[in-house]
Amino acid sequence: MILDRRALIGTGLPVLGMAATGLTLVAAPTIARAAPLPPAEGDMALGSPQAKVQVVEYASLSCTHCAHWNNEVFPVFKKQFIDTGKVRYVFREFLTQPYQFAAAGYLLARRVGPARYFEVLDAIFHQQAAIFDSQDLWGGLLKIGKSFGLTEAQFTATLQDKAALEAINTRVEKATARDKIEATPTFFVNGQRYEGGLTIETFAGAIAIATKG
Numbered sequence: 001m002i003l004d005r006r007a008l009i010g011t012g013l014p015v016l017g018m019a020a021t022g023l024t025l026v027a028a029p030t031i032a033r034a035a036p037l038p039p040a041e042g043d044m045a046l047g048s049p050q051a052k053v054q055v056v057e058y059a060s061l062s063c064t065h066c067a068h069w070n071n072e073v074f075p076v077f078k079k080q081f082i083d084t085g086k087v088r089y090v091f092r093e094f095l096t097q098p099y100q101f102a103a104a105g106y107l108l109a110r111r112v113g114p115a116r117y118f119e120v121l122d123a124i125f126h127q128q129a130a131i132f133d134s135q136d137l138w139g140g141l142l143k144i145g146k147s148f149g150l151t152e153a154q155f156t157a158t159l160q161d162k163a164a165l166e167a168i169n170t171r172v173e174k175a176t177a178r179d180k181i182e183a184t185p186t187f188f189v190n191g192q193r194y195e196g197g198l199t200i201e202t203f204a205g206a207i208a209i210a211t212k213g
Helices: 064-082 099-112 114-134 137-147 152-159 162-179 200-212
Strands: 044-046 053-059 087-093 186-189 192-195
Touching: 044 114, 053 064, 053 200, 064 087, 064 114, 064 200, 087 162, 099 114, 099 137, 099 152, 099 162, 114 137, 137 152, 186 200, 192 200
Parallel strands: 053 087
Antiparallel strands: 044 087, 053 186, 186 192
16 A cells, blocks of 8 residues: 655655554553643644543554544543543544555644544544555545545645654654653553553543542
């Protein structure tokens, strides 16, 4: 599966090749942090800033486990915890193979704008399997871009934005160094680390513990 070389590959900028595989790991908390994670450049968030619990997710648009969590668990998670004001959800972009697809998806989401950023991510996650099956990564993302009002010329220009791509690479480098991200999805619940696509029941327990703490 190759994204059109006119876009990311043609910019001459490296799209980071991370060690993350996207494999689901057994959710096992490690040493807890003293507090929720501090803000990071590029954070995108949903929910009340006054919520007692912060949930940070590192995910990749090319990760099949991230797509499954988004499509099957996130709607329930959002209804139970974000919409009720219990959780402040923070999404942080990460790259897994195919790296160009994930990076292109993030470029597209940021081009559409903050108000619809999560809508674009949701569309990509829901269409991820079909796009991978077709092996037409460029065409699949272009179709999504057009559904959000972009022309093909605007879409192409978006994927050729060297500064925006460099910013994504920088954020991923910092995340790897700062939070030791090696797999997606990785979650932090008030600083407590969990790896893998957690069930809603696991989240409920983790959030209950964080709320009491």
